[in-house]
Amino acid sequence: MNYDRVIAPAAAAMRPSGIRKFFDLAAEMEGCISLGVGEPDFKTPWRIRDAGIRSLEKGRTSYTANAGLKELRLEIAAYMKRRFGLDYTDPLHEILVTVGGSEAIDMAIRSLVAPGDEVIIPEPCFVCYQPITTLTGGVPVPVPLKAENEFRLTAEELKAAITPKTKLLVLPFPCNPTGAVMEKEHLEAIAQALRGTDIMVLSDEIYAELNYGTERHVSIASLPGMAERTIVVNGFSKAYAMTGWRLGFACGPAPVMQVLTKLHQNCIMCAPTTSQYAAVVALRECDDEIERMRREYDVRRRLLVKRFNDMGLACFEPKGAFYVFPSIQSTGLSSAEFCEKLLYSQKVAVVPGTAFGDSGEGFVRVSYAYSVNHLTEALGRIERFLEKLKAHG
Numbered sequence: 001m002n003y004d005r006v007i008a009p010a011a012a013a014m015r016p017s018g019i020r021k022f023f024d025l026a027a028e029m030e031g032c033i034s035l036g037v038g039e040p041d042f043k044t045p046w047r048i049r050d051a052g053i054r055s056l057e058k059g060r061t062s063y064t065a066n067a068g069l070k071e072l073r074l075e076i077a078a079y080m081k082r083r084f085g086l087d088y089t090d091p092l093h094e095i096l097v098t099v100g101g102s103e104a105i106d107m108a109i110r111s112l113v114a115p116g117d118e119v120i121i122p123e124p125c126f127v128c129y130q131p132i133t134t135l136t137g138g139v140p141v142p143v144p145l146k147a148e149n150e151f152r153l154t155a156e157e158l159k160a161a162i163t164p165k166t167k168l169l170v171l172p173f174p175c176n177p178t179g180a181v182m183e184k185e186h187l188e189a190i191a192q193a194l195r196g197t198d199i200m201v202l203s204d205e206i207y208a209e210l211n212y213g214t215e216r217h218v219s220i221a222s223l224p225g226m227a228e229r230t231i232v233v234n235g236f237s238k239a240y241a242m243t244g245w246r247l248g249f250a251c252g253p254a255p256v257m258q259v260l261t262k263l264h265q266n267c268i269m270c271a272p273t274t275s276q277y278a279a280v281v282a283l284r285e286c287d288d289e290i291e292r293m294r295r296e297y298d299v300r301r302r303l304l305v306k307r308f309n310d311m312g313l314a315c316f317e318p319k320g321a322f323y324v325f326p327s328i329q330s331t332g333l334s335s336a337e338f339c340e341k342l343l344y345s346q347k348v349a350v351v352p353g354t355a356f357g358d359s360g361e362g363f364v365r366v367s368y369a370y371s372v373n374h375l376t377e378a379l380g381r382i383e384r385f386l387e388k389l390k391a392h393g
Contacts, residue, residue: 014131017355025343032347033378035366038176038322040241041374042296045289048240048282055277062273066265068097068249069276075283076249083287084208084219086232086251093254096261097271101206101235101248106132107260107267108202108231108250109168113138117167122153123357124325125172126204130357138167144359147327150316151180155189162193168200171220174207177356177365178325179301179318181211184218191223200256201230206248207321209239209290212298217320221251228253231260236275238322239290240282245275297322300368300375307379308366311386322369325353329362331389339364345388346381 004012027034043049067073070092077091088094098104105128113119115137121129123142130140143161145151158169171190173182182190194201201220208217221230235248248271250260264270301318308315308326315326328338335352342348353360368375 010135010137014134017127021355025349029343029347032343032349033374033381034349035368035370035375035378036349036351038238038367038369039243040238040293040322040369041371042241042293044241044245044278045282045286047285047289048242048278051281052245052274052278055274060273060277064097064270064273064276066270067092067095067261068271069280072097072276072280072283075280076251079283080232080234080251084217085222086219086227088251090254094251094257096250096257096264097276098235098248098250098264099268099271100237100246101204101233102128103264103268104231104233104235104248104250104260105129105202105204107263108233108252109133109138110136111256111259111263112168112200112202114167116165118163118165119168119170120158120161120166121170121357122157122172124151124175124177124353124360124363125170125356126176127356129170129172139165141166142357142359144357145178145180147316147363151175151178151325152182152186153190154186155193158190158193162197162199166197166199168202169194170202170204172204174205174211174217174318174320176207176321177323177351177353177360179321179323181213181217181318181320182220183213183215184223187218187220187223191220191226194229195225199229201226202233203230204233206233206235207238208234210294210297210322211320212294212301213319231256236279236282239293240279240286241293242275242278242282245272245278247271247275247279297368300370300372303372303375304366304368304379307383311383313386322367324366324368325363326366327363331386333389335361335364342382342385346385348378348381348385 073091073095077088080086211217231252236242313326351365353363
């Protein structure tokens with residue numbers, strides 16, 4: 001069997017995740033400290049776990065409606081209104097419950113993008129947007145973001161990337177890997193650039209609850225005229241420490257969501273039933289748990305930013321998610337070289353910025369979804385690594 005002939009070229013060409021590469025290496029190395037994976041170190045709050053257990057005890061183990069439990073979709077609508085001021089007045093037709101935010105992203109891109117359509121993707125960004133676009137036959141149009149703009153997308157950069165073939169803008173904020181946020185005035189400029197076009201927006205807001213600025217997260221869908229052209233993706237993994245429950249959701253205009261639901265129906269059937277019952281309790285009862293975890297992340301965030309700047313690795317202050325994105329250009333190493341040398345020299349795993357697009361060269365991503373003790377030990381090792389580099393410079 002010639003597998004080169006039977007495997008689809010677009011699938012064969014897809015590059016593996018640069019995040020997992022370093023995670024896998026770290027997992028096999030005794031005594032290694034990994035700062036590579038964006039997974040909360042908190043356990044899922046007990047009230048949520050208990051709701052999942054009770055659903056099993058009651059025998060709630062059958063399929064749900066394809067789009068998700070009615071009760072859950074109503075709670076999602078109430079949550080989006082309460083936390084972000086978004087109005088989904090017809091939640092049974094405007095909200096789809098998915099297997100994590102990742103499935104919601106996949107369904108959204110596949111529902112909108114036809115062969116030849118262009119998708120504007122600000123970079124550095126999460127690893128999945130470009131390969132999913134390519135699999136649909138779409139054309140990814142990366143827009144390199146700049147550290148001097150705190151890795152925000154500007155209206156000028158957006159306008160320069162728009163062509164008659166542009167179908168979709170991916171807006172991944174708060175951003176993985178940079179921690180950048182888009183505040184209301186920045187979003188208003190983006191919205192103005194899109195008005196008068198038929199360009200849709202995929203707003204990936206999985207880190208919306210992890211915002212450390214003076215203002216709460218603002219969704220572009222809340223701006224005048226934008227809800228009709230925006231699919232908002234969110235979920236439970238980051239805010240509620242529910243990564244393994246695999247539950248997310250997408251919200252958007254009913255005609256578009258009907259198509260997403262049809263794809264989901266054929267590819268997935270429905271999201272995990274136990275997770276859905278647990279999520280109802282998360283939304284109803286656990287705003288306080290979000291705040292508890294957010295406060296702890298903020299302590300870690302400030303620790304890392306200070307220590308990296310003190311070490312001479314310039315690090316802007318990220319206002320969202322749980323990552324910092326320090327520049328390692330002063331070392332003279334590429335991002336990959338820095339990460340490999342650090343891993344084998346000091347047994348600390350971080351992710352090269354190039355895992356998130358070519359514009360990530362010169363940076364590394366460091367996750368602070370780890371305890372302060374874990375972070376402090378890793379920072380000490382990184383500092384020793386830099387001292388050795390200077391000594392041999």
